[in-house]
Amino acid sequence: MNRCGSMLLLGASLLTACAEGRQASPEWVAPGISRELADLRHRTLSDVRYDLRLSVPAERASPLTGRIEVSFRWSGTEGEPLILDFTEPSQRVRSVELDGVPVVPELVADHIRIPGDGLRTGETHRVAVTFVAGDGSLNRNDDFLYTLFVPDRAHFALPLFDQPNLKARLSLELEIPSGWQAVANGSEMERRDDETRSTLRFSETAPISTYLFAFAVGRFQVESQSRAGRTMRMFHRETDAAKVKNNADSIFALHERALLALEKYTDIPYPFEKYDFVAVPAFQYGGMEHPGAVFYRADGLLLDEVPTQGQLLGRASVISHETAHMWFGDLVTMDWFDDVWLKEVFANFMAAKIVEPSFPQVDHALRFVLAHHPAAYAVDRTPGANPILQPLENLNQAGTLYGPIIYQKAPIVMKHLERRMGDESFKQGLRTYLDRFRFSNARWSDLIGILDERTDEDLVGWSHVWVEEPGRPTVAVERSGTSLDLSQSDPAGKGRVWPQILDVWAGARDGGRMLQVPLDGPEARVEVGESVEYVLPMASGIPYGLFRLDDRSLEVLLAQVFTLPDPVLRGTAWLTIWDAALEGWVERDRLLDLLVQGIAAEQNELIFARLANDLSEAFWRFLPPAERSRWASRVEGALTSRIRSGDPATLRATALRTFVTVATTTEGVEFLRGLWSGAREVPGVPVSENDRTRIALQLAVREVEGWPALLDAEAGRITNPDRQQRFAFVRDALSDDPEARDSFFSSLAQPSRREHEPWVLEALGYLNHPLRQENALGYITPALDLLEEVQRTGDIFFPGGWVNAVLDGHNTQEAAEAVQRFLAAHPAYPPRLRNKILQALDPLERAVRLSRTSASVPVADGA
Numbered sequence: 001m002n003r004c005g006s007m008l009l010l011g012a013s014l015l016t017a018c019a020e021g022r023q024a025s026p027e028w029v030a031p032g033i034s035r036e037l038a039d040l041r042h043r044t045l046s047d048v049r050y051d052l053r054l055s056v057p058a059e060r061a062s063p064l065t066g067r068i069e070v071s072f073r074w075s076g077t078e079g080e081p082l083i084l085d086f087t088e089p090s091q092r093v094r095s096v097e098l099d100g101v102p103v104v105p106e107l108v109a110d111h112i113r114i115p116g117d118g119l120r121t122g123e124t125h126r127v128a129v130t131f132v133a134g135d136g137s138l139n140r141n142d143d144f145l146y147t148l149f150v151p152d153r154a155h156f157a158l159p160l161f162d163q164p165n166l167k168a169r170l171s172l173e174l175e176i177p178s179g180w181q182a183v184a185n186g187s188e189m190e191r192r193d194d195e196t197r198s199t200l201r202f203s204e205t206a207p208i209s210t211y212l213f214a215f216a217v218g219r220f221q222v223e224s225q226s227r228a229g230r231t232m233r234m235f236h237r238e239t240d241a242a243k244v245k246n247n248a249d250s251i252f253a254l255h256e257r258a259l260l261a262l263e264k265y266t267d268i269p270y271p272f273e274k275y276d277f278v279a280v281p282a283f284q285y286g287g288m289e290h291p292g293a294v295f296y297r298a299d300g301l302l303l304d305e306v307p308t309q310g311q312l313l314g315r316a317s318v319i320s321h322e323t324a325h326m327w328f329g330d331l332v333t334m335d336w337f338d339d340v341w342l343k344e345v346f347a348n349f350m351a352a353k354i355v356e357p358s359f360p361q362v363d364h365a366l367r368f369v370l371a372h373h374p375a376a377y378a379v380d381r382t383p384g385a386n387p388i389l390q391p392l393e394n395l396n397q398a399g400t401l402y403g404p405i406i407y408q409k410a411p412i413v414m415k416h417l418e419r420r421m422g423d424e425s426f427k428q429g430l431r432t433y434l435d436r437f438r439f440s441n442a443r444w445s446d447l448i449g450i451l452d453e454r455t456d457e458d459l460v461g462w463s464h465v466w467v468e469e470p471g472r473p474t475v476a477v478e479r480s481g482t483s484l485d486l487s488q489s490d491p492a493g494k495g496r497v498w499p500q501i502l503d504v505w506a507g508a509r510d511g512g513r514m515l516q517v518p519l520d521g522p523e524a525r526v527e528v529g530e531s532v533e534y535v536l537p538m539a540s541g542i543p544y545g546l547f548r549l550d551d552r553s554l555e556v557l558l559a560q561v562f563t564l565p566d567p568v569l570r571g572t573a574w575l576t577i578w579d580a581a582l583e584g585w586v587e588r589d590r591l592l593d594l595l596v597q598g599i600a601a602e603q604n605e606l607i608f609a610r611l612a613n614d615l616s617e618a619f620w621r622f623l624p625p626a627e628r629s630r631w632a633s634r635v636e637g638a639l640t641s642r643i644r645s646g647d648p649a650t651l652r653a654t655a656l657r658t659f660v661t662v663a664t665t666t667e668g669v670e671f672l673r674g675l676w677s678g679a680r681e682v683p684g685v686p687v688s689e690n691d692r693t694r695i696a697l698q699l700a701v702r703e704v705e706g707w708p709a710l711l712d713a714e715a716g717r718i719t720n721p722d723r724q725q726r727f728a729f730v731r732d733a734l735s736d737d738p739e740a741r742d743s744f745f746s747s748l749a750q751p752s753r754r755e756h757e758p759w760v761l762e763a764l765g766y767l768n769h770p771l772r773q774e775n776a777l778g779y780i781t782p783a784l785d786l787l788e789e790v791q792r793t794g795d796i797f798f799p800g801g802w803v804n805a806v807l808d809g810h811n812t813q814e815a816a817e818a819v820q821r822f823l824a825a826h827p828a829y830p831p832r833l834r835n836k837i838l839q840a841l842d843p844l845e846r847a848v849r850l851s852r853t854s855a856s857v858p859v860a861d862g863a
Helices: 003-010 012-019 035-044 241-266 309-324 337-358 364-380 395-401 404-421 423-436 444-452 459-467 551-563 567-582 588-601 605-621 625-643 649-662 666-677 689-701 707-717 721-734 738-747 757-767 770-785 787-793 798-807 813-825 831-851
Strands: 045-055 065-074 079-085 093-098 106-108 111-116 124-132 144-146 168-177 181-184 188-193 197-202 215-218 221-227 230-236 275-280 293-297 332-334 440-442 474-480 483-489 500-508 511-519 523-527 532-536 546-548
Touching: 035 045, 035 079, 079 124, 093 111, 168 181, 168 215, 181 230, 215 293, 221 241, 230 241, 241 275, 241 309, 241 337, 241 423, 293 309, 309 337, 309 605, 309 649, 332 337, 337 364, 337 395, 337 404, 337 444, 364 404, 364 567, 364 605, 364 831, 395 787, 395 798, 395 831, 404 423, 404 459, 404 500, 423 444, 444 459, 474 551, 483 500, 483 511, 511 523, 532 551, 532 567, 546 567, 551 567, 551 588, 567 588, 567 605, 567 831, 588 605, 588 625, 605 625, 605 649, 605 831, 625 649, 625 666, 649 666, 649 689, 666 689, 666 707, 689 707, 689 721, 707 721, 721 738, 721 757, 738 757, 738 770, 757 770, 757 798, 770 787, 770 798, 770 813, 787 798, 787 831, 798 831, 813 831
Parallel strands: 045 168, 230 275, 275 293, 332 440, 474 546
Antiparallel strands: 045 065, 065 124, 079 111, 093 124, 106 111, 144 215, 168 197, 181 215, 188 197, 221 230, 474 483, 483 523, 500 511, 500 532
16 A cells, blocks of 8 residues: 555545655646547446435535445556546545555546556456535535536536446435435435434436436425326425416426327337426526436426417427437437537427427427527528537537537438438438447437438438538529529538528419429529519428528518418518528618518417517617617507407417517506506416516616616515525616626626526626616626636536627627627637627627618618
């Protein structure tokens, strides 16, 4: 035994001292988990198991302590060291044993480096570490906590091998305060209670990646239902019993339908032991797919009394998405996080299929295009566009991969692939993939190889431009007599060609017809006849690109878009017009006039919700203050007419919630005040506590008379303690004193102030509200200065959310120049973070151009 081993009990400081004289670690033992380290461990470790015991204190400020035993089969070279991952190891490691013998590790960067003297090739070994858990991924609150380890944050809390392709079985024991509940990946096997503490033992899991390890403990209530022979439990903190009762049956039913649909499609029974889920207040994502313990954002499950159709569809989609991950992501996991899109694409792709039967009244082809194309286009049209598959050198950068290209563009691309192969061949290929790699890992190349065997198409070549390249084609339409010429060009000037099938609607006075036009090369020609008045190349909602129509087609669609009889045609025509406006091909005021017309006339709820979203963006971003005042009455009037109409309550709820965001006239603001106080109501659309709080905050940012007292009153009316804390945080961003707002913004430099990311993003939205953008100009540069730290300390969607929340309220040249100066001053800025800035800058720059124009001043292309 090394003589330093006898001093091991003296604490972590001596561990570090004893390690100082050891051989320096190789370069790949750097912060995070490098690809080189991950590849080495994947070659040398197998049959990994973790036995974890954690003690959770009642006091939020007290640390969690624990012991983890890691067993594994070793295939490395004799004497080669073993590397575990753990942040701040010199402060947190208390002791280390190898096969029961104390050892002195080297504690370096994010790692515990254990000498390889005692490791024998081909044998099973056991490492035990006693430690103080890190708080970075434990999401601690006063009376509950939950883990969130994706993508590489398990080692922020625990010592382990934190990479997706070292799947392991986890056994867990939690010691928690009496009266608290706990849920984890495994089933609760045993519970021992005494006066102040309870000890719970959970069953060992199937092999899963460390980012999927999960537990939540705290003061939760538990609802349980048995469906189709499976008992599911919902853990929640909602204090409104009526809200729970109104939502519970629908929530459990949606889970049951999703499980049954996936078992049928994949031909594989649900692959894990149980299905519990947790409704987490202010959860960072819509959901997270831990097997046996799925986490959701609470307000996405427990909806208000009259939700919008979008909220109902959104809930069904997120439940189906997370359930699909049980097969796509949890059963078969990407080998490395550069292929993280592979699990997300099939979760979204399958969710779209699953949700359809639950909403027979919804046009799901329309829903697909509206749910995917706008968000994907919002990135792909920018200079910061990224490919679906991005290279990744270190897992500490994995969070920067996430965004609309993974979640929205990839399902469109997969629909293209399914279309090329045929539904049945595609499904059988996916079944082969899931069966071949079950409880293991795979890459996109593995899947495309399986699919390529089932078709004569060149899927590898097709994949290169759609999956490995950023951007979208520009598809131009030209009419020549009875012929239609379609040509695609590469906006980046690289000569790329995106093979796809265009669904061209040839519209005529007597109706029209759909033409399928393969555009696998630079151009294609098709006969359309003399009676065709206009053409629409993305008419089915599947084609993808910037579609530049011929002048005649664009003019006809501008005049007739909301009279087109087919909802998918109306939806795709509107997206084409919106794209054209952003390119400067449609005048700003004409676009706004169309939006007001559409709000007044559109009956389809999906299209209405899209128009409402675009109206709010156009009102705040495309109009300078003076022009905004000119449009305000028309905008409010169109929304008010729908709020008071005989339309379905779900549509009127969408109109009302949009009205809350755009009301600026004296009459509109007084209407909001009446809704907040209860003096006014909308028949059939009750104002919920959440609605009332939103109205209060919107009235405050408008600085209506007596708004501080109004916020005080609202604080006293909020009944749920979690929502009380959120309100208290956000209201500090609403002060009418610029110095107080500056102080609040400055406080966000402290990581502890950014723990509740949804709260932070909401507060940033009010700090940078268009009504306060002049004062908020000063926040842009310091917010960008913080972005790298935000990425290091925050969760996966937070960096992009941070930049967007800061810039979305701005539409001035001064704001755009502040961002441009930052980028010019940081030429070596991390590329993926730079892309996120460019993605947020692009709509700001377009808004600047559009805000300078009116109907009498046409928008110049590229002006």
